[in-house]
Amino acid sequence: MESEKNGTRRLRDRSGFTLIEIMVVIVILGLLAALVVPKLIGRTEEAKKTQSRIQIKNIEQALGLFKLDNGFFxxxxxxxxxxxxxxxxxxxxxxxxxxxxMDRLPKDPWGNPYVYVSPGAHGDYDISSYGADSAPGGEGEDGDINSWDAQ
Structure with a gap:
């Protein structure tokens, strides 16, 4: 009888998680993932487009300095x-x-060189990234990012 009580007491004194506690944690993590993941999906393409616009602006600044020093693009x-x-x-x-x-010429976020035309159809020069598909035109992630588009 005494040894039976000690065995039961040892089982109760063990530290650890019960199956119910583990299930509750899994449900909470699932709910958090269901709320957070949809907000993060699609942000990578938005970030790539923003990065491309910033790189185009940096190229434009360097072109401005080139023209200031030399009188032409x-x-x-x-x-x-x-x-x-x-x-x-x-x-x-x-x-x-x-x-x-510039120290180096950046590639667009999809790993392609920027397209440069001078004189451009939209000003002294045109700078473009053709997006994920590396071809002119397209929509969404395949859409072009151009120096002349209003940001």
Missing amino acids: PATDQGIEALIKIPDAGRIPRNYRKDGY
């Missing part, structure tokens, strides 16, 4: 590569900065 055939090294073809800039205008 790089031509399409020189490309935005003219911002990191002096062009060796076309109109050669006379007051090119020793270290260039």
Whole structure:
């Protein structure tokens, strides 16, 4: 009788979680996931588009400095590569900065180079990222991000 009470007491004194406690925690985590996950889905594409707009603005600032120093924008055939090294073809800039205008040329968030045209159809130059599909046009995540679009 005495050993039976000690065995029961030892079982009750054990620390740990009961099945019901574990189930309650799983239900709470499931509810939290159901509320949070839908808000996070779709945010990655929005973040990529925002990053692309910021990179285009940075390229535009470097182009502005290039023009300020040299009096013109790089031509399409020189490309935005003219911002990191002096062009060796076309109109050669006379007051090119020793270290260039950018450390490196960024790729768009989908890993593609930006498309640069000068003179552009929408101004002195056009800069575009073709989005996830890497092709002109498209909607949603495949939509283009352009320097001339109002942000």
